[in-house]
Amino acid sequence: MTKKAELTKKAELTHSIPAGTTAVPALRAHSPEVSAAKARKWGAFYYAEQVLRVMKGYGWTIVMYGVGQPVAYLFAMGVGLATLVDTNSTAAFGGVSYLVFIAPALLISAAVMTAANEFTFPVMDGFKWRRVYYGPHASPLTPEQIALGQIIAVTVRLLLQSAIYFGVVALFGASPSPWGWASVLVATLAGLSFGLPLMAYAASIKEDKGQFAMVMRFIVMPLFLFSGTFFPLDTLPLAVRWIGWISPIWHGTELGRVLSYGYEEPPLLTIAHVVFLLALCVVGWVLTKRQFVKRMGG
Amino acid sequence: MPELASKQTPPSEASQKDATQSRPSSAGSPSATGAPQYVITAENLTKRYGDVAAVDGISFSVPAGEAFGLLGPNGAGKSTTMKMIGGVSQRTSGNLTIMGLDPDQNGPEVRAHLGVVPQQDNLDEELKVRDNLLVYGRYFGLPMSYLKPKADELLEFAQLTDKAKSKVDALSGGMKRRLTIARSLINEPRILLLDEPTTGLDPQARHILWDRLFRLKEQGVTLILTTHYMDEAEQLCDRLIVVDKGKIMAEGSPASLIREYSTREVLELRFGSERNATVGAELEGIGERLETLPDRVLIYAHDGEAALEEVSARGLRPVTSLVRRSSLEDVFLRLTGRSLVD
Numbered sequence: 001m002t003k004k005a006e007l008t009k010k011a012e013l014t015h016s017i018p019a020g021t022t023a024v025p026a027l028r029a030h031s032p033e034v035s036a037a038k039a040r041k042w043g044a045f046y047y048a049e050q051v052l053r054v055m056k057g058y059g060w061t062i063v064m065y066g067v068g069q070p071v072a073y074l075f076a077m078g079v080g081l082a083t084l085v086d087t088n089s090t091a092a093f094g095g096v097s098y099l100v101f102i103a104p105a106l107l108i109s110a111a112v113m114t115a116a117n118e119f120t121f122p123v124m125d126g127f128k129w130r131r132v133y134y135g136p137h138a139s140p141l142t143p144e145q146i147a148l149g150q151i152i153a154v155t156v157r158l159l160l161q162s163a164i165y166f167g168v169v170a171l172f173g174a175s176p177s178p179w180g181w182a183s184v185l186v187a188t189l190a191g192l193s194f195g196l197p198l199m200a201y202a203a204s205i206k207e208d209k210g211q212f213a214m215v216m217r218f219i220v221m222p223l224f225l226f227s228g229t230f231f232p233l234d235t236l237p238l239a240v241r242w243i244g245w246i247s248p249i250w251h252g253t254e255l256g257r258v259l260s261y262g263y264e265e266p267p268l269l270t271i272a273h274v275v276f277l278l279a280l281c282v283v284g285w286v287l288t289k290r291q292f293v294k295r296m297g298g
Numbered sequence: 299m300p301e302l303a304s305k306q307t308p309p310s311e312a313s314q315k316d317a318t319q320s321r322p323s324s325a326g327s328p329s330a331t332g333a334p335q336y337v338i339t340a341e342n343l344t345k346r347y348g349d350v351a352a353v354d355g356i357s358f359s360v361p362a363g364e365a366f367g368l369l370g371p372n373g374a375g376k377s378t379t380m381k382m383i384g385g386v387s388q389r390t391s392g393n394l395t396i397m398g399l400d401p402d403q404n405g406p407e408v409r410a411h412l413g414v415v416p417q418q419d420n421l422d423e424e425l426k427v428r429d430n431l432l433v434y435g436r437y438f439g440l441p442m443s444y445l446k447p448k449a450d451e452l453l454e455f456a457q458l459t460d461k462a463k464s465k466v467d468a469l470s471g472g473m474k475r476r477l478t479i480a481r482s483l484i485n486e487p488r489i490l491l492l493d494e495p496t497t498g499l500d501p502q503a504r505h506i507l508w509d510r511l512f513r514l515k516e517q518g519v520t521l522i523l524t525t526h527y528m529d530e531a532e533q534l535c536d537r538l539i540v541v542d543k544g545k546i547m548a549e550g551s552p553a554s555l556i557r558e559y560s561t562r563e564v565l566e567l568r569f570g571s572e573r574n575a576t577v578g579a580e581l582e583g584i585g586e587r588l589e590t591l592p593d594r595v596l597i598y599a600h601d602g603e604a605a606l607e608e609v610s611a612r613g614l615r616p617v618t619s620l621v622r623r624s625s626l627e628d629v630f631l632r633l634t635g636r637s638l639v640d
Contacts, residue, residue, distance in 0.1 A: 030439075035410035135420045
């Protein structure tokens with residue numbers, strides 16, 4: 001008798017788990033129609049939330065990178081190297097100290113390098129390595145929203161990192177203009193303008209043959225060095241000056257200089273920088289969207 | 299058990315009614331005459347990749363609450379069919395509706411109805427076990443007030459409560475599989491798609507999974523699963539189709555398929571690999587069908603023992619003999635052949 005009672009109790013216990021308990025109001029998900037409507041509207045943000053949660057896992061690295069990198073570079077270049085550079089005339093740098101001259105370039109370059117990382121390896125991870133995109137792909141989210149969600153999350157990271165970077169720059173006294181803070185936005189824009197076309201490329205790769213290492217070595221590094229970063233672009237021979245013209249780092253850096261110390265250039269050129277960066281973003285997004293839909297839709 | 303099943307059915311019917319009422323053009327609309335309410339219908343469903351037809355005009359319907367299996371060798375088109383049902387792959391031609399909706403037109407709406415367990419786990423390895431469930435629930439726009447208790451409930455269901463705070467990396471294959479199933483249930487789907495749910499698991503893990511799937515079935519969840527484990531199909535499926543080269547070879551319940559395509563029992567004889575090939579002629583007429591394999595001879599017979607007696611009566615002395623019930627595996631091999639598919 002007691003054994004039977006015990007068994008009944010046990011059965012009740014096991015059955016009560018899927019059925020829900022009686023005391024607490026039953027836990028019910030909203031209807032599939034509501035899920036679909038919400039996902040259609042907010043899907044990209046839902047996916048962004050996932051990417052940000054993953055980033056939180058290495059959040060400390062992001063903050064340290066954000067603080068450590070500018071401190072190291074500004075000391076080495078802006079303070080160390082500058083003691084030599086500044087003994088010459090500052091005319092070549094538009095009359096500002098070397099530190100002030102390179103600070104916007106370092107800020108923009110850091111954002112571009114972060115974007116180069118965030119829009120390559122995680123994309124490969126999504127499609128191939130750990131196939132993380134295929135989880136949300138089976139949910140109401142669309143491939144387009146998954147791509148956009150990743151972009152939103154990286155944008156958040158770029159904004160945060162650039163804000164920290166700018167904070168350090170400001171502490172070094174390297175951003176005299178009251179508009180300097182706006183270079184945080186420029187850095188983010190530059191990061192996206194370089195990152196989005198790269199994301200489209202990453203999404204098209206079916207097999208990893210170390211392409212990303214090549215991108216870092218033969219595209220990111222030359223752009224970093226020859227984009228008017230450490231010396232004005234027009235000090236370079238014409239034969240290599242085009243590297244700057246096609247480089248989001250150069251366009252971003254020039255904008256950053258206008259904002260952080262009132263660097264003078266023709267207004268039309270300033271507009272051209274913005275248009276160039278925006279155009280790269282648009283082209284990158286269109287191509288990325290196409291790749292994601294193609295890869296996850298067929 | 300029947301009591302539990304009947305207790306669980308009303309909410310499922312109610313929820314489906316809700317779902318269908320909001321869509322006037324629903325194909326799976328409930329009817330007053332008691333005709334089956336189909337949650338999935340496929341007519342002439344076809345998927346081509348270039349010249350190759352991965353799925354070549356298959357038709358089937360799945361009523362609510364059924365456990366429906368797709369069986370077939372590798373490359374038969376099972377996973378492709380699952381992807382089309384799951385609303386992640388567009389069909390080339392034919393018709394397909396899930397809960398009365400066309401997945402090619404209403405992808406998000408169709409996917410919102412489903413729970414999906416893919417062939418390869420695609421969990422967020424960098425997130426903790428419980429966070430995997432929360433994050434996935436967010437894709438359905440579910441609020442945290444629902445997701446937190448639901449995640450705990452599902453962890454309990456998947457026997458992973460102890461691992462809630464572990465990283466996914468640290469889980470065994472069976473645990474990952476259970477977590478994937480738990481994840482697929484976060485939106486309380488009425489249809490669950492399982493693509494080879496137990497491939498690569500050890501027997502213990504498989505049995506735990508089967509138990510969990512049984513419970514879901516009892517709650518009225520429609521299960522669509524592919525497998526190439528015949529015992530799994532026999533255990534879980536009410537009805538199944540055998541698919542080969544993109545076409546349906548047979549359809550029915552496991553028992554009816556065995557009746558139709560095999561005999562009640564099978565007598566397995568081993569005469570040694572040299573002799574197996576030549577002994578066939580001497581066994582002629584015993585049982586209903588004879589199959590000679592390199593390592594053994596199979597005699598399909600209604601009464602295996604009687605067949606064995608007949609073998610002895612003819613003076614044949616097999617090295618080993620075994621009488622067993624016919625299984626789905628016999629049906630499967632008969633329909634799809636014994637040659638290796640790569």
